[in-house]
Structures are given as structure tokens and as C-alpha cells.
Amino acid sequence: xxxxxxxxxxxxxxxxxxxxxxxxxxxxxxxxxxxxxxxxxxxxxxxxxxxxxxxxxxxxxxxxxxxxxxxxxxxxxxxxxxxxxxxxxxxxxxxxxxxxxxxxxxxxxxxxxxxxxx
Amino acid sequence: xxxxxxxxxxxxxxxxxxxxxxxxxxxxxxxxxxxxxxxxxxxxxxxxxxxxxxxxxxxxxxxxxxxxxxxxxxxxxxxxxxxxxxxxxxxxxxxxxxxxxxxxxxxxxxxxxxxxxx
DNA sequence: ATAATATACTTTGTTATGCAAGATACTAAA
DNA sequence: TTTAGTATCTTGCATAACAAAGTATATTAT
Numbered sequence: 001x002x003x004x005x006x007x008x009x010x011x012x013x014x015x016x017x018x019x020x021x022x023x024x025x026x027x028x029x030x031x032x033x034x035x036x037x038x039x040x041x042x043x044x045x046x047x048x049x050x051x052x053x054x055x056x057x058x059x060x061x062x063x064x065x066x067x068x069x070x071x072x073x074x075x076x077x078x079x080x081x082x083x084x085x086x087x088x089x090x091x092x093x094x095x096x097x098x099x100x101x102x103x104x105x106x107x108x109x110x111x112x113x114x115x116x117x118x
Numbered sequence: 119x120x121x122x123x124x125x126x127x128x129x130x131x132x133x134x135x136x137x138x139x140x141x142x143x144x145x146x147x148x149x150x151x152x153x154x155x156x157x158x159x160x161x162x163x164x165x166x167x168x169x170x171x172x173x174x175x176x177x178x179x180x181x182x183x184x185x186x187x188x189x190x191x192x193x194x195x196x197x198x199x200x201x202x203x204x205x206x207x208x209x210x211x212x213x214x215x216x217x218x219x220x221x222x223x224x225x226x227x228x229x230x231x232x233x234x235x236x
Numbered sequence: 237a238t239a240a241t242a243t244a245c246t247t248t249g250t251t252a253t254g255c256a257a258g259a260t261a262c263t264a265a266a
Numbered sequence: 267t268t269t270a271g272t273a274t275c276t277t278g279c280a281t282a283a284c285a286a287a288g289t290a291t292a293t294t295a296t
Contacts, residue, residue: 011164012165012166016138017252023225023228026228026229030231036274045130045228046129047131047134050254051273052276052277060253076264077263078273079274081273100225104222107141107144107218109163110145111144114147114148168283168284169246170285170286171284174283175282192291195244195291195293196244196291197291198243199245
């Protein structure tokens, strides 16, 4: 997914597909985090995500320049890759916030129509 | 996507992928409609969808027993396939409404965290 | 008549991506 | 030195969104 594509026409269509990416940016906007912590946070929010999904996604976002990472030693076990938002990532997050709000409104309006007629 | 899968564990994960399906059920809950009309309604809501996406999706939902259709003559042009919700489709729509609300709350809570810390 | 245009449905091939499953690697404790 | 726990990464499969082309029907213009 190209960041420039998101910004133009089909924001909501891209939002539809990008909710997981959006959630990751939201989590990282709060705190730098490593993959397992992100998975746990998503699980706590009842959004099941597995490693085979998350790792490639983080790599993709990093390659797009949305994220960076640093290695940190763990109190127990192998070192952890802590991801953090870049400026570009923060900029995209701001746009995705707007797209998300639009999507919510769109679905509200589709719902409202039904309520009016029932 | 299996209707029984949706109802159990990973509602939000399925919701993420199923927003377009959700929108179609929402539109059809309002009025029976044929494909071109559905596309226009989604375009009006700035959710770009093309024929190559919509037609297979409608067929899928019909095969799952969520939709039925009837043929209707058009004032101009070839006959139209009007889709309508089945009872099963309405039941799923009710569940997806709940899942959607949960997803909105989840993202609100991820957002709230950030606001509290800034 | 018939060619052109508009409308509508369908199919094909490509690409992307979510996931299950397994592989690799580091650390600590038994 | 083997087991258990934590963590990252990879592979192979299935699904699905899309672009693009194809098929079919009806109307209008020539």
C-alpha cells in the first residue's frame, strides 16, 4: 500500500483494509513497543493478531518509512526490537484519524437510513 | 468467511476484513438493490468499489444464504438482479452491528490512551 | 436493418495479505 | 546439557480486491 495512494481518492477503501495498520500506529503513538507487546495489547482489545501477520506488517511499515526500531535487551530472553513512529508515521496517523472518523460517519449514515424507515 | 466463525472468537478481526460486506448488508437492509445501485451508493459515501469486487462478493453472500435475488426488467437496458436480505442475512447484520460498535470502542480506547499522555 | 451507445452482469489474471505452522535464536534454570 | 520461556523471522497456502476484458440486452441514431 502506497502512502500517496492513501492520501488521495479512496481514503475509506484504504481505511477498510488498513484498520490493523491504523491500530499499530495508534499503539506506537502511545509508547514505543516490541512485537509481542503489540500483540498482547491487540489481544487485550479482543483483536486477535498472530505473529505471522504482525511481523511482516511491521517490516512493511518500516520499509515505507513509517517506523524505525532500536534493539533493547530483555530482562529475560532474547533482545527485543522496539518500534517507534517516525515523523512520516505520525503524519500518516493524523490522516488515518480523519479517514477513520469519516468511515464511522459513513456507517452511521447508512444505519440512520434504516432507522428512519423502520 | 464462515458465518459461524464470525460469531465466536475473533469478531473484531473478522470485522476488520468484513467492513465492505457489512456495508452491503446495511444498504440492503434499507432497500433491495441491484449491483450498479449499490456501487453508486458506496461511491456517494466515498467508498470506492468496482464491479470486479462487488459482483463476486454478492455471489459469495448469496451462496452463504445471506442474500437472495430476483430479476427485474429495467426501464432502459438489460434486466437487473435485485438482491435482498434473507433472515440469515438479517441475523448476521445484527451481529455485525454489535461487532462494529465494539471495534469503534476499541479504537476510541486506543486513542484515549494517547490523549491522556499528551 | 444495423451500427453505435448505454447499461448490466460475469470472468480472468495478478497481486497483496492474513494466517497456520514451523524455523531460528537467545537466556536462564534445572 | 537439556528443558522451558521468550522473541524474531520465514514459508506455503488460501482468500480476496482489483484492473481489464468479455458477454449480453436494450435503445437510439443512421
